[in-house]
Amino acid sequence: xxxxxxTPRNRITKTGKRIMLECSQTKGHDRMYWYxxxxxxxxxxxxxxxxxxxxxxxxxxxxxxxxxxxQAKFSLSLESAIPNQTALYFCATSDLQAGxxxxxxxxxxxxxxx
Amino acid sequence: xxEVEQDPGPLSVPEGAIVSLNCTYSNSAxxxxxxxxxxxxxxxxxxxxxxxxxxxxxxxFTAQVDKSSKYISLFIRDSQPSDSAxxxxxxSGTGNQFYFGTGTSLTVIP
Numbered sequence: 001x002x003x004x005x006x007t008p009r010n011r012i013t014k015t016g017k018r019i020m021l022e023c024s025q026t027k028g029h030d031r032m033y034w035y036x037x038x039x040x041x042x043x044x045x046x047x048x049x050x051x052x053x054x055x056x057x058x059x060x061x062x063x064x065x066x067x068x069x070x071q072a073k074f075s076l077s078l079e080s081a082i083p084n085q086t087a088l089y090f091c092a093t094s095d096l097q098a099g100x101x102x103x104x105x106x107x108x109x110x111x112x113x114x
Numbered sequence: 115x116x117e118v119e120q121d122p123g124p125l126s127v128p129e130g131a132i133v134s135l136n137c138t139y140s141n142s143a144x145x146x147x148x149x150x151x152x153x154x155x156x157x158x159x160x161x162x163x164x165x166x167x168x169x170x171x172x173x174x175f176t177a178q179v180d181k182s183s184k185y186i187s188l189f190i191r192d193s194q195p196s197d198s199a200x201x202x203x204x205x206s207g208t209g210n211q212f213y214f215g216t217g218t219s220l221t222v223i224p
């Protein structure tokens with residue numbers, strides 16, 4: 001079984017709709033991240049969380065919100081989706097307390113906003 | 115100026131060739147340097163990890179970091195068709211954010 005899972009894997013929605021992308025991990029890591037990937041722009045950080053009570057904005061947080069429901073769950077919401085939020089979204093985890101700077105990525109969610 | 119610059123390619127080489135992938139960066143506080151490989155329709159996976167300057171070798175892969183020039187490289191020897199993927203450099207400092215390059219698309223032709 002995958003250590004980092006994302007649901008849904010694909011989603012097509014319309015402008016103005018509210019969308020939630022979910023991420024779960026079984027790695028026991030404390031740190032979780034949401035990125036979006038766009039051609040020519042690479043991976044850009046949206047939000048990150050170091051534990052359930054900690055939420056931090058990343059490079060491109062406008063138009064997004066997150067919820068860390070538990071250590072293992074980190075959700076990303078688009079309150080009112082717009083077409084330029086069409087992208088590939090990745091959740092990632094890391095365990096910096098263990099001295100590792102490796103991030104473990106989920107399989108991604110391909111979101112299309114019409 | 116972006117924190118990390120990476121030539122997007124695409125790069126196409128014959129099987130067996132030596133591949134050189136590079137990134138430059140602007141933040142002198144970066145200490146941790148990583149290369150991720152991303153296959154189509156998959157999430158990135160860590161390929162190499164280096165702390166500070168120097169070289170690190172793992173099989174056919176060698177990572178080099180030159181902090182004085184703010185330049186990192188990944189070399190792939192005896193490239194294989196299975197190496198065809200997008201390669202992303204990433205780096206971080208003592209803070210908690212990771213900064214990624216845009217990725218270089220590599221195709222190894224049999």
